[in-house]
Amino acid sequence: xxxxxxxxxxxxxxxxxxxxxxxxxxxxxxxxxxxxxxxxxxxxxxxxxxxxxxxxxxxxxxxxxxxxxxxxxxxxxxxxxxxxxxxxxxxxxxxxxxxxxxxxxxxxxxxxxxxxxxxxxxxxxxxxx
Numbered sequence: 001x002x003x004x005x006x007x008x009x010x011x012x013x014x015x016x017x018x019x020x021x022x023x024x025x026x027x028x029x030x031x032x033x034x035x036x037x038x039x040x041x042x043x044x045x046x047x048x049x050x051x052x053x054x055x056x057x058x059x060x061x062x063x064x065x066x067x068x069x070x071x072x073x074x075x076x077x078x079x080x081x082x083x084x085x086x087x088x089x090x091x092x093x094x095x096x097x098x099x100x101x102x103x104x105x106x107x108x109x110x111x112x113x114x115x116x117x118x119x120x121x122x123x124x125x126x127x128x129x
Contacts, residue, residue, distance in 0.1 A: 009039045009111035011076075013102050014049040016114055016129070021050070021066055022058065026116050029129040033114050042073040043105035045098055076105045095119055 012020075012033055019026040020034055034040070047070055054063035078086075082104045090100035099119050106113040106125065113126045120126045 009041050009074075009109050011041045011043060011046070011102065011106040011109075011111045011113045013113060013115040013117060013120075014046050014053070014098075015116045017046060017050045017066070017070075018053055019116060021054070021062065026129055030114065030116075039111075040073050041076050041105070041109055041111050042070050043076045043102055044078050045101045045105070046070075047075075049098060076109060078105070082108050093123070 010033055012030065016026075016030045016033070018024065020030045047067070050066055050070070051063050054066055078101060082101065085107070086097070086100040086104040089095065089104060090097060093100070095103065096119065099117065103113060103120065103123065103126075105111075111125070113120065113123075114129065115126065116129050118128065120128060
């Protein structure tokens with residue numbers, strides 16, 4: 001497993017946030033990446049996906065707690081550059097839209113992406129737990 005480096009930005013995708021928040025089977029593997037939030041980035045698409053799943057499968061309280069924590073992080077919006085790059089990359093790599101947007105958000109900020117989603121296999125700057 002690759003361990004986080006304090007000075008490098010990190011994006012944790014939706015799967016990682018959900019594992020960690022709901023104390024799922026890989027929560028302990030993601031924990032080190034949440035230990036230092038100084039360089040943790042929050043892409044808009046991750047904010048959307050995680051809140052939606054928490055509202056649908058868990059509770060509004062848990063969803064609100066997530067948003068409270070997430071909004072303290074450095075927010076990464078989806079600008080035209082990220083959107084256009086994600087569209088092309090999605091076709092090239094066969095990634096679904098959300099995954100392509102998350103990956104391009106990380107790439108645009110020279111961040112390392114941490115996930116449990118196998119869609120990201122064999123992509124640069126990605127750790128799959």
